[in-house]
Amino acid sequence: xxxxxxxxxxxxxxxxxxxxxxxxxxxxxxxxxxxxxxxxxxxxxxxxxxxxxxxxxxxxxxxxxxxxxxxxxxxxxxxxxxxxxxxxxxxxxxxxxxxxxxxxxxxxxxxxxxxxxxxxxxxxxxxxxxxxxxxxxxxxxxxxxxxxxxxxxxxxxxxxxxxxxxxxxxxxxxxxxxxxxxxxxxxxxxxxxxxxxxxxxxxxxxxxxxxxxxxxxxxxxxxxxxxxxxxxxxxxxxxxxxxxxxxxxxxxxxxxxxxxxxxxxxxxxxxxxxxxxxxxxxxxxxxxxxxxxxxxxxxxxxxxxxxxxxxxxxxxxxxxxxxxxxxxxxxxxxxxxxxxxxxxxxxxxxxxxxxxxxxxxxxxxxxxxxxxxxxxxxxxxxxxxxxxxxxxxxxxxxxxxxxxxxxxxxxxxxxxxxxxxxxxxxxxxxx
Ligand SMILES: Nc1nc2c(c(=O)[nH]1)N[C@H]1C(S)=C(S)[C@@H](COP(=O)(O)O)O[C@H]1N2
Ligand SMILES: [Mo]
Numbered sequence: 001x002x003x004x005x006x007x008x009x010x011x012x013x014x015x016x017x018x019x020x021x022x023x024x025x026x027x028x029x030x031x032x033x034x035x036x037x038x039x040x041x042x043x044x045x046x047x048x049x050x051x052x053x054x055x056x057x058x059x060x061x062x063x064x065x066x067x068x069x070x071x072x073x074x075x076x077x078x079x080x081x082x083x084x085x086x087x088x089x090x091x092x093x094x095x096x097x098x099x100x101x102x103x104x105x106x107x108x109x110x111x112x113x114x115x116x117x118x119x120x121x122x123x124x125x126x127x128x129x130x131x132x133x134x135x136x137x138x139x140x141x142x143x144x145x146x147x148x149x150x151x152x153x154x155x156x157x158x159x160x161x162x163x164x165x166x167x168x169x170x171x172x173x174x175x176x177x178x179x180x181x182x183x184x185x186x187x188x189x190x191x192x193x194x195x196x197x198x199x200x201x202x203x204x205x206x207x208x209x210x211x212x213x214x215x216x217x218x219x220x221x222x223x224x225x226x227x228x229x230x231x232x233x234x235x236x237x238x239x240x241x242x243x244x245x246x247x248x249x250x251x252x253x254x255x256x257x258x259x260x261x262x263x264x265x266x267x268x269x270x271x272x273x274x275x276x277x278x279x280x281x282x283x284x285x286x287x288x289x290x291x292x293x294x295x296x297x298x299x300x301x302x303x304x305x306x307x308x309x310x311x312x313x314x315x316x317x318x319x320x321x322x323x324x325x326x327x328x329x330x331x332x333x334x335x336x337x338x339x340x341x342x343x344x345x346x347x348x349x350x351x352x353x354x355x356x357x358x359x360x361x362x363x364x365x366x367x368x369x370x371x372x373x374x375x376x377x378x379x380x381x382x383x384x385x386x387x388x389x390x391x392x393x394x395x396x397x398x399x400x401x402x403x404x405x406x407x408x409x410x411x412x413x414x415x416x417x418x419x420x421x422x423x424x425x426x427x428x429x430x431x
Contacts, residue, residue, distance in 0.1 A: 046219075078252055080107035085175045089113035089217060089225070090254060093163075093180030096424065097329035099343070102380050103155060104183040106247050111254040112160050112181060114289065115225025118213040118274050123250070123258035128242070132209070132280035135200025142244050142259060148198070149190035154239055154262075155377035157184040157345045159319050161267030161295050164411075164420025170305045172417025179324060179424060184343065184378040187262045189243030192278075193236045201232065201280060208235045209279040209287055210261060210272035227287030228270045228295065230263065232280070234317075239264055239376040242275065264376030265347030267316050267418075269295050290315070297414045304413040318347030320421040321407055323354060323381075323399035330426045336390070341382040342424070344369070346401035353400040354381040358393050361409065387430045395426045 047053050054060070075090045076082055082092040092111045099108065123142055130138040140148070160181035165172050175181075196208075208229040216223035234240075241262045244251065251257035256273025263271040269289060289295060296313035323344035328334050344351040350372055355364040367383035387393060400406045407423050 048219075075254075076111075078107060079111070079254070080105070082108070082110065083180070085177065089115055090117075091175045093177055094183065095329075096179045096324050096326055096342075096426075098326075099180065099183065099324060100326035100341070102184075102343075103247065104185045106185065106249060106252050106255070109158075109183040109185055109246070109252065109255050110160070110181045112175070112268065113214065113225075113254065115214040115216050117254060118215070121213070121253070121258055121274070123244075126258050126276075128259060128275060129277040130195060130199040130280075131277065133202040133205045133282055134196075134280055135202065136198075138195070138199050140195070145190050145195070145242065145244065145259075149194045151188060151190060152241065153186060153188040153245075154241060155184055155186050155373045156239065156241065156262050156264040157182065157376060157378045158262065158264065158268040158271055159183075159322075159345075161269055161316050161319070161418045162416075164422070165417030167411055167420055167422065168304075168413060168417045169411075172415065174417055181268075182322075182324070182345075184345075186247050187241050187243040188245035188248070189241040189259075189262070191238060192240040192242055192261065193238065195242060196235060196278075196280070199280075204282040205232050205280045206283060207231055207281045207285045209281055209285040210270070210275065211277040211279070211287075212256070212260075212272045213274040213276050224288050226269065226272075226289040227285070228272070228290050229281070229285035229287070230266070230270055231284075231317075234266070239374065265318055265345075265349075267295050267319060284315075293416050295418065296416070297418055301412070302414060306413075306415075308415055316418060318349075319345075320419055321346035321349070321351070321399050321401040321405045322421040323351075323397045323407065323424060325356075325395055325397045325424050325426045328395070328426065328428055331428070332426075333429045333431065336430060337384065337386045338428075339382065340367075340385050340395055341380065342397055343378040343380055344397075344399035345378040346399070346405065349401045349403055349405075351379045351399050352402050354379075355398045355400075356383060356385070357396045357398070358385060358387065360394060361396055364398065390431045391429075393428055393430055395428065396423050398423050 081098045085091045090113045094108045094110050128140045163177045163181035166176040166178045211227050214225050216225050243262045259275045260273040261271045293313050295316050298308045299312050299314045325342040327341045344354050354369045355366050357364045367381050369381040370379050372379050398407045407421050411420050411422050
């Protein structure tokens with residue numbers, strides 16, 4: 001298993017989970033040359049986490065994570081063919097060729113965790129609180145949600161803001177997603193809007209704040225791994241769901257079971273998993289991963305490697321126009337004729353055209369493109385290609401959206417590696 005050198009959390013705070021990069025002072029439990037768990041976590045903190053003092057703590061090998069605190073070994077249980085980018089927290093993406101289905105199977109939805117998921121969740125006793133600047137604070141079970149609100153099913157595209165980070169040069173720290181931190185499953189739940197309306201949104205509300213039941217990598221119960229939010233106008237969109245089903249089944253544990261937000265078209269970091277609370281605020285939310293450079297980009301174009309002052313970063317809103325080639329697979333050996341297909345999407349917009357090229361972008365052919373099944377679903381496209389002779393080809397796909405934005409050939413570099421929407425290229429050998 002590989003680990004990224006750093007997650008998007010503050011390095012000092014994640015020392016617990018990492019390989020001893022932090023130089024944070026310890027209580028002198030281990031000698032300073034040793035790396036690992038104890039070096040970075042005070043004995044008192046660790047005892048608090050395991051719920052008892054540790055009489056033999058001096059015998060614990062450096063780097064040992066207490067078994068009581070370890071994650072399930074099979075972190076990808078119920079998933080099929082995902083590539084693990086990091087095992088603590090679990091981050092796994094789906095190879096493009098495995099995203100070929102119009103509706104992404106539960107087993108192939110990517111996983112992006114910032115912390116440790118809750119264990120043994122009980123859907124029956126799960127409660128969602130709506131509070132803050134509301135007329136009536138609500139506390140709802142999943143049964144209440146089903147009974148009190150219209151239940152809707154929508155195909156919704158979720159994409160991590162950092163999808164495509166792997167292509168950044170100079171590299172950006174964080175999970176090295178290639179293409180596969182995107183999916184479009186069919187989600188069933190109730191509209192966020194309906195629930196907020198029932199709570200009564202007060203006139204001073206400008207932003208939502210989302211909270212989930214996962215815990216911080218440090219084990220510190222006072223810290224949250226992530227808590228993001230949405231401008232209230234966006235939160236009132238018709239296609240944002242509080243979802244309790246994925247493709248007609250319970251959510252996968254790693255995708256937020258038993259309850260999560262699904263926010264299509266915006267960084268999926270806004271789509272809180274293991275959702276327990278939504279607070280309405282009279283100011284922009286300032287929870288973990290809302291501030292600094294998290295899920296933010298410079299307010300202006302920058303050159304690769306350019307230093308950008310933190311105050312010049314703005315919160316990412318809609319995700320840019322993008323597409324994937326899901327057939328054939330990159331590296332495939334194929335015949336002189338082939339089907340070519342994939343998906344395309346653009347946050348808060350639709351796709352108006354999809355072009356492919358087999359001659360390194362010299363000529364382009366517009367292909368058959370479906371309308372979105374509903375607002376927020378990716379659009380499927382397909383074509384047949386006949387190659388002029390045997391050899392190596394690249395199939396390139398380029399989507400254009402309803403506002404005329406087209407995918408670029410080159411990456412728009414930014415310091416944290418967000419929003420890479422450059423064209424997807426698939427190499428094939430034809431014989
Ligand atoms: N509670 C909680 N919600 C979360 C996260 C998380 O770490 N904890 N990660 C967010 C991020 S950054 C992304 S991209 C999406 C990923 O959803 P998925 O893991 O179901 O694919 O969940 C979001 N919701
Ligand atoms: Mo994300």
